[in-house]
Amino acid sequence: MRPESEEELAALVAGARCPLRVIGGGTRPVGHPPEGAVLSAAGLSGVVTYEPGALTLVVRAGTPVADVEAVLAGENQRLAFEPMDHRALLGTAGVPTIGGVVAANVSGPRRVQAGACRDFLLGARFVDGAGRVLKSGGRVMKNVTGYDLVKLLAGSWGTLGVLSEISFKLQAIPEAEATVVRRGLSAAAGVAALSAALGSPFDVSGAAHAPAGVLADEALTLVRLEGMGPSVRYRAGRLAEAGGEIVEAGESADLWRRIRDVQPFAGRAGALWRVSVKPTDGPVLSERLAAAGLKHEALFDWGGGLVWLLVEERGDAGAAVIRAQVAASGGHARLERASAQTRARVPVFPPRPAPLAEIEAGIRARFDPRGIFNPGLMG
Amino acid sequence: MHIPPPRQSLLAGKAALAARLRSVLPDDAVIDDPHETRAYECDALTACHCPPLLAVLPASTAEVSAVLRICYEEGVPVVPRGSGTSLAGGALPTADSVVLGVARMNAVLEVDYANRFIRVEAGRTNLSVTGEVEADGFFYAPDPSSQLACAIAGNIAMNSGGAHCLKYGVTTNNLLGVTMVKADGEVVEIGGAHLDAPGLDLLGLICGSEGQLGVVTEATLRILHKPEGARPVLIGFDSNEVAGQCVSDIIRAGILPVAIEFMDRPCIEATEAFAHPGYPDCEALLIVEVEGSHAEIDAQLAVIKEIALRLDPVELRESRSAEESAKIWLGRKSAFGAMGQINDYMCLDGTIPVSQLPFVLKRIGEMSRDYGLGVGNVFHAGDGNMHPLILYDANKPGDLEKCEAFGADILKLCVEAGGCLTGEHGVGVEKRELMGAQFSSDDLEAQMSVKDVFDPDWLLNPAKVFPLALSAGRRSAA
Numbered sequence: 077m078r079p080e081s082e083e084e085l086a087a088l089v090a091g092a093r094c095p096l097r098v099i100g101g102g103t104r105p106v107g108h109p110p111e112g113a114v115l116s117a118a119g120l121s122g123v124v125t126y127e128p129g130a131l132t133l134v135v136r137a138g139t140p141v142a143d144v145e146a147v148l149a150g151e152n153q154r155l156a157f158e159p160m161d162h163r164a165l166l167g168t169a170g171v172p173t174i175g176g177v178v179a180a181n182v183s184g185p186r187r188v189q190a191g192a193c194r195d196f197l198l199g200a201r202f203v204d205g206a207g208r209v210l211k212s213g214g215r216v217m218k219n220v221t222g223y224d225l226v227k228l229l230a231g232s233w234g235t236l237g238v239l240s241e242i243s244f245k246l247q248a249i250p251e252a253e254a255t256v257v258r259r260g261l262s263a264a265a266g267v268a269a270l271s272a273a274l275g276s277p278f279d280v281s282g283a284a285h286a287p288a289g290v291l292a293d294e295a296l297t298l299v300r301l302e303g304m305g306p307s308v309r310y311r312a313g314r315l316a317e318a319g320g321e322i323v324e325a326g327e328s329a330d331l332w333r334r335i336r337d338v339q340p341f342a343g344r345a346g347a348l349w350r351v352s353v354k355p356t357d358g359p360v361l362s363e364r365l366a367a368a369g370l371k372h373e374a375l376f377d378w379g380g381g382l383v384w385l386l387v388e389e390r391g392d393a394g395a396a397v398i399r400a401q402v403a404a405s406g407g408h409a410r411l412e413r414a415s416a417q418t419r420a421r422v423p424v425f426p427p428r429p430a431p432l433a434e435i436e437a438g439i440r441a442r443f444d445p446r447g448i449f450n451p452g453l454m455g
Numbered sequence: 456m457h458i459p460p461p462r463q464s465l466l467a468g469k470a471a472l473a474a475r476l477r478s479v480l481p482d483d484a485v486i487d488d489p490h491e492t493r494a495y496e497c498d499a500l501t502a503c504h505c506p507p508l509l510a511v512l513p514a515s516t517a518e519v520s521a522v523l524r525i526c527y528e529e530g531v532p533v534v535p536r537g538s539g540t541s542l543a544g545g546a547l548p549t550a551d552s553v554v555l556g557v558a559r560m561n562a563v564l565e566v567d568y569a570n571r572f573i574r575v576e577a578g579r580t581n582l583s584v585t586g587e588v589e590a591d592g593f594f595y596a597p598d599p600s601s602q603l604a605c606a607i608a609g610n611i612a613m614n615s616g617g618a619h620c621l622k623y624g625v626t627t628n629n630l631l632g633v634t635m636v637k638a639d640g641e642v643v644e645i646g647g648a649h650l651d652a653p654g655l656d657l658l659g660l661i662c663g664s665e666g667q668l669g670v671v672t673e674a675t676l677r678i679l680h681k682p683e684g685a686r687p688v689l690i691g692f693d694s695n696e697v698a699g700q701c702v703s704d705i706i707r708a709g710i711l712p713v714a715i716e717f718m719d720r721p722c723i724e725a726t727e728a729f730a731h732p733g734y735p736d737c738e739a740l741l742i743v744e745v746e747g748s749h750a751e752i753d754a755q756l757a758v759i760k761e762i763a764l765r766l767d768p769v770e771l772r773e774s775r776s777a778e779e780s781a782k783i784w785l786g787r788k789s790a791f792g793a794m795g796q797i798n799d800y801m802c803l804d805g806t807i808p809v810s811q812l813p814f815v816l817k818r819i820g821e822m823s824r825d826y827g828l829g830v831g832n833v834f835h836a837g838d839g840n841m842h843p844l845i846l847y848d849a850n851k852p853g854d855l856e857k858c859e860a861f862g863a864d865i866l867k868l869c870v871e872a873g874g875c876l877t878g879e880h881g882v883g884v885e886k887r888e889l890m891g892a893q894f895s896s897d898d899l900e901a902q903m904s905v906k907d908v909f910d911p912d913w914l915l916n917p918a919k920v921f922p923l924a925l926s927a928g929r930r931s932a933a
């Protein structure tokens with residue numbers, strides 16, 4: 077099923093007699109593989125309104141991400157949250173859609189400074205499980221009218237509703253970027269350096285650490301600066317006083333594209349975890365996992381707080397030990413990539429404490445009373 | 456503004472309820488003297504007032520939980536309250552409700568610079584959060600003009616913004632986690648020092664839910680290091696259209712000022728008479744502030760000046776010192792007070808697409824003549840969040856009603872122009888009955904069904920946000 081309009085989408089959902097597997101481009105098959113007839117949003121495509129002078133874009137949910145980026149680039153603007161492309165990492169093909177980005181709340185390295193995908197959503201229209209066309213928010217920069225259901229839809233992986241139209245707050249593409257690169261630091265020292273940079277007045281827009289062998293033979297600790305040329309040069313210079321060399325423009329952009337897409341772990345065998353913890357807990361987690369006998373490779377983004385863990389895909393793929401460590405410090409771990417068999421055995425999304433599980437179940441029951449949208453995908 | 460009539464059974468049960476509450480709270484934390492409950496009869500929407508049945512001032516999450524458990528068992532509505540600065544009547548009680556104030560919960564629980572967060576009790580005032588970390592160079596970004604008084608609890612409930620939100624976002628973009636007590640007394644922890652939600656984004660839902668989903672008792676907030684410097688420039692134009700054009704040209708040029716404030720002629724004249732900031736005599740005035748290192752400030756201001764000069768401004772005044780910066784901001788900061796000198800006023804808060812600014816200002820001017828009430832406009836222009844101040848005379852019979860009707864028309868105009876009813880003050884009781892102008896009944900039903908999940912008996916702030924007729928069935932089922 078591939079509706080071409082919101083009305084058609086609503087009618088299809090209202091008339092559905094079986095579960096629906098809701099997809100955009102199908103390039104992010106994270107979660108428990110749901111059963112059901114495929115409902116693709118890719119037919120709902122195109123820009124509805126774009127006001128560069130107001131930094132706002134309204135776009136249909138099935139629009140390819142590449143088209144959105146091209147339209148914005150034409151006005152020297154972009155999506156600030158830097159969504160990753162999952163294709164190489166997950167070994168998928170197809171055309172990523174903007175609705176898929178929102179449904180998965182996909183945010184890249186700039187998350188630490190600018191915010192997540194959910195922070196740039198001004199409004200959305202969607203069809204709920206009863207086939208009602210609903211809206212929340214709007215297309216203006218500031219709006220506190222009614223509950224913020226848009227946040228709820230972001231990161232709900234299509235389980236609460238099918239997005240039809242989304243409004244974004246945009247960002248201007250800065251004139252320049254540069255990255256301060258330090259070599260050979262341990263993970264703990266690297267993350268400490270990232271904390272220092274993020275806690276400086278220099279408005280850091282990316283902070284990552286790649287242990288030896290991940291991005292290069294040596295460990296690399298990277299801090300990105302963006303803005304007007306003289307300002308970037310000045311701030312990079314100030315941060316490089318603590319050590320490190322400065323790379324600019326294309327070379328810098330290339331580094332961050334590889335981090336954004338977790339490129340070092342693409343095409344590598346093994347299961348992949350995506351862990352969010354307090355930044356200084358990132359390296360501690362890695363040490364404790366090693367001490368507990370879990371062999372892994374790690375890539376630290378978001379100042380240390382986003383940890384990509386590549387582990388051997390055996391047994392529970394490390395689920396018990398990873399989740400126990402994360403629970404001890406606070407945070408959450410998602411099994412981003414594993415075979416269907418492993419994902420059928422191991423909860424992909426972190427199990428929720430009882431009171432929150434109850435609230436989430438209550439919300440699902442209201443938005444999708446028949447349980448037809450991607451049943452079981454989030455566990 | 457209509458306040459639903461109290462339930463007689465609840466009024467009759469006052470003494471017994473007070474006694475039960477005193478069994479879980481210290482004596483002085485339960486306020487039942489009718490003279491003292493008057494202190495809680497309104498918030499900053501002073502035109503509406505109604506003393507509550509009782510007020511309680513718990514000092515811990517455990518005490519909040521105990522209070523809510525009792526009210527849940529007794530079926531008593533609860534109105535959460537921070538500092539009572541809501542301009543939307545968000546903290547307005549009903550006569551049969553218990554006001555639950557979190558003012559005694561104001562401790563700092565944890566400060567962590569390496570991970571850039573602070574954890575506080577929710578009654579702490581906004582400004583004193585920054586106060587706690589300022590000496591170390593850090594700040595908490597959302598800065599409502601009421602920041603000296605308003606509490607983090609109220610900021611979270613209203614998803615409050617501030618003058619600097621163009622760059623740093625509003626409360627929801629700076630909130631990492633909360634401890635919240637549900638209507639039945641159950642304590643839940645949502646989020647924390649890490650980023651993003653593991654399941655559904657409940658934190659994003661709770662922020663801006665106007666105290667209807669739970670009582671927030673603690674919050675983890677993102678803190679940032681202050682930039683090296685900031686500098687404003689003042690630009691006067693002889694028409695609103697050209698000033699609006701200037702705003703959108705600045706944004707298109709890729710500059711992101713921390714603030715772009717706009718004042719129209721009535722406001723400029725009022726502030727000039729009141730605070731003497733030395734503003735130019737013109738139709739529209741912009742204050743644009745940029746931040747960063749000195750090099751960055753210079754570079755950004757050069758672009759802004761070039762844009763402004765192309766538009767033939769009446770005046771362009773760049774600050775060269777801290778005193779000059781303060782003088783530029785002085786008028787803007789005293790604008791509300793200045794308008795208050797002229798008469799009573801009602802402050803509106805609709806948002807419009809920036810491109811609609813000239814059209815909406817023109818229409819407001821026409822409506823002002825039709826209604827015979829003066830209006831001044833001072834607002835955050837970068838994000839289209841307007842604050843028309845309608846002048847009226849509270850002592851003149853019929854003036855308040857006329858003012859309310861004018862206000863409603865302006866907000867409907869904002870919606871028609873592609874915007875919304877409220878950009879940062881919230882719906883509360885003030886805009887409750889206008890929600891149908893922005894949302895379909897299905898949209899509102901979906902929102903109310905979310906409240907059903909958290910608060911099935913509709914005990915928390917029940918008569919707010921949704922049109923009374925729409926929520927009637929749910930409220931009376933309790």
Ligand SMILES: Cc1cc2nc3c(=O)[nH]c(=O)nc-3n(C[C@H](O)[C@H](O)[C@H](O)COP(=O)(O)OP(=O)(O)OC[C@H]3O[C@@H](n4cnc5c(N)ncnc54)[C@H](O)[C@@H]3O)c2cc1C
Pocket residue numbers: 498499534535536537538539540541542544545546557577598599600601604605606607608609610611612613614615616617618665666667669670671672791879880881916
């Ligand atoms: C002069 C002035 C200037 C202002 N400027 C701005 C501005 O620039 N930007 C802006 O956004 N707002 C502004 N406001 C509005 C107001 O200050 C904000 O809405 C503020 O966040 C309210 O905080 P409070 O602590 O006073 O909350 P209250 O007024 O006490 O309550 C506000 C809402 O929060 C709920 N609530 C309170 N505590 C809790 C809790 N613990 N748990 C759950 N819900 C709770 C209440 O039920 C109510 O619905 C201004 C107000 C004034 C008077």
